[in-house]
Every structure is written in C-alpha cells, then in structure tokens.
Amino acid sequence: xxxIHSYWAYLVLITITIATINSILGWTSKRAFVxxxxxxxxxxxxxTHLQFVIGIVTYFVSDKIQWxxxxxxxxxxxxxxxxxxxxxxxxxxxxxxxALLTIGYSKHKRQLVSTPKFKTLSIFYCLxxxxxxxxxxxxxxx
Ligand code: HEM
Numbered sequence: 001x002x003x004i005h006s007y008w009a010y011l012v013l014i015t016i017t018i019a020t021i022n023s024i025l026g027w028t029s030k031r032a033f034v035x036x037x038x039x040x041x042x043x044x045x046x047x048t049h050l051q052f053v054i055g056i057v058t059y060f061v062s063d064k065i066q067w068x069x070x071x072x073x074x075x076x077x078x079x080x081x082x083x084x085x086x087x088x089x090x091x092x093x094x095x096x097x098x099a100l101l102t103i104g105y106s107k108h109k110r111q112l113v114s115t116p117k118f119k120t121l122s123i124f125y126c127l128x129x130x131x132x133x134x135x136x137x138x139x140x141x142x
Contacts, residue, residue, distance in 0.1 A: 001061050005051070008047075008051050011051075012047055012132065013132070015040075016048065016132065019043070023037065023118045023121035024122045026114070027115060030115050037121075044125065048128075066087070085137055093132075094131075097132045100124050100128040104128070
C-alpha cells in the first residue's frame with residue numbers, strides 16, 4: 001500500500017500544480033472560464049481524494065507507524081522530528097490541504113463570473129499545494 005501511496009503522490013503533485021498554474025493564468029489574463037478549466041480543477045480534486053483514502057489505509061498497514069510499542073512511547077515519537085512527521089504532521093497537514101481543495105472547488109462551482117472563479121481556485125489550490133509540499137516526507141520519498 002505504501003508503494004501505491006508513494007507513486008500516486010506524483011500524480012497528486014502534478015495535477016494540483018497544473019490546476020493551480022492554470023487558474024492563476026486565467027485569473028491574471030481575465031479570460032473566460034471554460035470546460036477545460038473545470039476539468040483540471042476536478043481531476044486534481046479526485047486524484048487528491050483518492051490519495052487521502054490510500055493514505056488512511058497506508059497509515060494502518062505501514063510498518064513505520066507504531067501503534068503500541070513498549071520501547072517507543074508517544075514522548076519518543078513526538079520528540080523525534082522524522083517520527084513526528086510521519087505519525088502526525090504529514091497526515092494532519094494533508095487532511096487540511098485536502099479540505100482546502102474541496103472548499104475552493106465547491107466555492108468556485110457556485111460562482112458565476114469567470115475571473116472570481118479563477119481567483120477562488122488560485123488561492124485555495126495554491127495554499128493546498130504549499131501545505132502538501134511542506135509536509136511530504138522527502139527523506140523517505142526521494
Ligand atoms: C495529498 C495527500 C498526500 C500526499 C501527497 C502524500 C504523500 C506521501 C509521500 C510522498 C510519502 C512517502 C512515500 C515513500 O515512502 O516513498 C508518504 C508516506 C506516508 N503517508 Fe502520505 N500523502 C498524503 C496523504 C496522507 C494521509 C491522509 C495519510 C494518513 C492519514 C498519509 C499517511 C502516510 C504514511 C503512514 C506514510 C508512510 C508510509 C511508509 O513509508 O510506510 N498520507 N505520503
């Protein structure tokens with residue numbers, strides 16, 4: 001499961017980056033919002049939601065997650081930045097990022113004018129992307 005989660009992460013980064021750049025370009029050029037823009041935002045949302053589900057399963061099956069270990073208590077995990085990242089910071093930050101994507105997507109869907117639609121997507125997707133980048137376990141991944 002950790003393998004699927006690891007490879008799917010590339011798709012997550014690629015799709016959120018493309019959707020974010022596309023919406024920033026649309027916002028700054030003030031062009032009309034068309035079907036392709038909607039699809040890019042939707043694909044990034046779906047790919048990331050799937051990663052969320054895969055991530056939850058990974059959390060339960062990964063040998064890097066210590067559920068109960070007499071030699072490694074909560075204090076040890078929280079006191080070690082690598083262990084804290086994988087047990088707490090990574091999952092929690094990714095859940096916040098996914099929530100931001102979902103809010104941005106839902107908000108833009110209800111808006112009727114092109115430039116505000118692009119603006120909403122730009123802000124929420126860009127924040128989500130920054131959060132994802134900030135808490136990827138880079139040492140494990142690359
Ligand atoms: C946008 C969402 C997410 C992205 C982009 C992402 C990305 C990644 C990446 C790149 C790794 C390193 C994989 C490797 O070892 O090669 C990883 C590991 C991990 N992630 Fe996520 N993740 C996301 C969400 C989540 C969520 C929501 C959870 C849990 C609730 C989670 C749990 C884990 C765990 C437990 C590992 C360690 C797996 C292992 O190496 O055994 N992830 N994640």
